[in-house]
Amino acid sequence: MSRPISKLNNNNPIFTDNDPQDALITLNLGPTHPATHGVFQNVLQIDGERIVSGVSTIGYIHRAFEKIAEHRPFYQITPLTDRLNYCSSPINNMGWHMTVEKLLDIEMPKRVDYMRVIVMELARIADHIICNGILGVDTGAFSGFLYVMQEREEIYEIYEEICGARLTTNIGRIGGFERDFNDIAIRKIEAFVKRFPPVLEEFVELFIRNRIFIDRTAGVAAVTPEQALDYSWSGPILRATGVDYDMRAVAPYSSYEDFDFDVPVGTTGDIYDRFMVRNEEMRQSVRIIEQALEKIKKEPSGVFHADVPAFYLPPKEQVYTNMEALIYHFKIVMGEWDTPKSEVYHAVEGANGELGFYLIHDGGRSPYRLHFRRPSFINYQMFAPMSSGMLISDAIINMSSLNIIAGELDA
Template sequence: MQQDTQLTEGIDKDLIVGEPEVEYTTLNLGPTHPATHGIFQNILKMDGEKIISSEQTVGYIHRAFEKIAEHRPFYQITTLTDRLNYCSSPINNMGWHMTVEKLLNIEIPKRVQYMRVVIMELSRIADHIICNSVLGVDTGALTGFLYVFQEREKIYDIFEQICGARLTTNIGRVGGFEREWPEKVFQLIEKFLKEFPKVWKEFEGLLTRNRIFMDRTIGVGGISAERALSYGFTGPNLRATGVDYDVRVMSPYSSYEEFTFDIPVGENGDTYDRFMVLNGEIWESLKIIRQALDKIKQEPAGVYRADAPNVVLPNKKEVYNNMEALIYHFKIVMGEIDAPVGEVYHAVEGGNGELGFYLVSDGGRTPYRLHFRRPCFIYYQAYPEMISGSLLSDAVVTMSSLNVIAGELDA
């Protein structure tokens, strides 16, 4: 107040009556906007190009998966999990299989566990390829995106050889895999392991020390570790803030405890750190796949599922020639497996965080209640806090680095 009177001394009072005019603009970013990479709406209150506050609308592609799951036998729910985070469907599939196996107390052979690790790490790479290359697109570098998407196609070729599908995979079954992997699969994986590092090194070279990219991402969309934990961040976004929480290490599943790998962490939790953590994870995933392939070789060949005839579908040849196999075939297809009464929570490290399955079984053929802990549904609510005060173009970059997948967000 004191200062004000000093400043206004000697100036014509009429000129400074009132305050400078402030006018806010409301901007709808989304629901279908090329820069949002999915169907989310953000209603932004803007002062020029600066974001003052924002309001999110989600649920545009809600498909009632939790309700549908209450009406489906366990093995038919796998296809629902495909459509959660469709950038890394195999991880969701495996997570669901493991949840049911935990409920039914099925022992999975080591070879199958290692095969699952290979699948999950391949799909983690595919997921991170998308996130990081699209971040490049949003900062104006389209070349890298087109270049590394070829590699994602190669991963999908591997999935196709295993299960016949590419994007929504429905890969594997409760108890293992539906059939032994063809020899071609191992050849394709070996080829990928040989060729991909070179490509990814080039991609990193384009962006990691790129002045334009660094200026666009460092200090943009940052969040502190404390806030991130309060907002329930998990996965790469949490690790970018410096917290080394990884489900694969904290609650190992599918024999992850036998593998040697590092957890890349960031420091500031900004867009650049998230990019670097995802890059680091790709290299770690490659290491894990290499170890898993070596471990598979040491296990007895040809084992691709658990010895649990009441849960695992028998071979067609046996179904036609063997009474017991025929009975089991019918029972399993109709969903009549003996599920105990109980509750299971099982979490896996998904592409973008802790993907949890909370399954309540009343002993029936369908779950009594199934809840998906979807990581990006939980951390996406921090988005307004992360972008408030920043520029519109920063908001776009922040969203794409958060790896928010609409299918998972809306379930």
């Protein structure tokens, strides 16, 4: 039975009637519930199937990455960034490398920028494939998930050809890449951008003509632009509300200003709009990759890192045979090169929004302080207020549409 509620401190609703038969039920949604998409918890007060209020609890896999980074040389921080949003880890790697390059004032060759753009856009596609595929699963539509997961596997094979890893890639280096894209990698990228668009269109068709999916998503968990900005949202979920804000366009990095692409925006900010914005972003990512492949051909071949011998590891064959290369290798790995005392902030457009790195450096071998601006952490703040008044089943789909990755949420 529904009962009148009154508001107490912190807007936590309580019943005015103390009859235990009419009391709210406390439901722990997570941290080990399969519907939470990660190790985080929401303590919900429910009236039947409807959520009255909730409190979000995080920190179940907190690994203190920022504090660990203060005891590591710059190079050894890259694997930590892999484990933030592991669904698109190359974007994390590139964002960190660009932050250090900003500190060191390293000028990057255009070809390296374009290579990074290819890798980051492949990572964006892989992340959106997971998000939208799982969103379909949560509404009972499993087929779409199967259609696109094979394409994610193809992206992982491209990663593997470039760096030897698939999920937590540790891809690239400060100053560029460890090695050039070989012919096999280029052929795989070209094959992917030809094969993926029709698969994506088939995937989208499965949903936009599915009455159950539309009823479960259209008009559900709608957010206004003002609400989204109040909570510092960024990424696809912000753009779904109609706010045209994309770091690649408003503060270009890695030569994104050289590319022609559109920033898709929604109108209602509901789950359906978030789904459609991500689909269009995948189309735009393919468009960017195609342009990058053409631009690489016009740049001098064989260039895959900047000319920064004090910070770029020399080739292994030289380390084994040349004393000077061995010394450089040792000094770089041990962090013995002088670095400027400075504060820098650099942000990239992660798959979930603005992924930022705030670095305070005192000239030592490790950062004095390092803070990760994790979009999942910022975006998740609104989940509990959004859930008030929703059915439990709608809250699950809403959580899926926010694409909260626990590794990025907790850090």
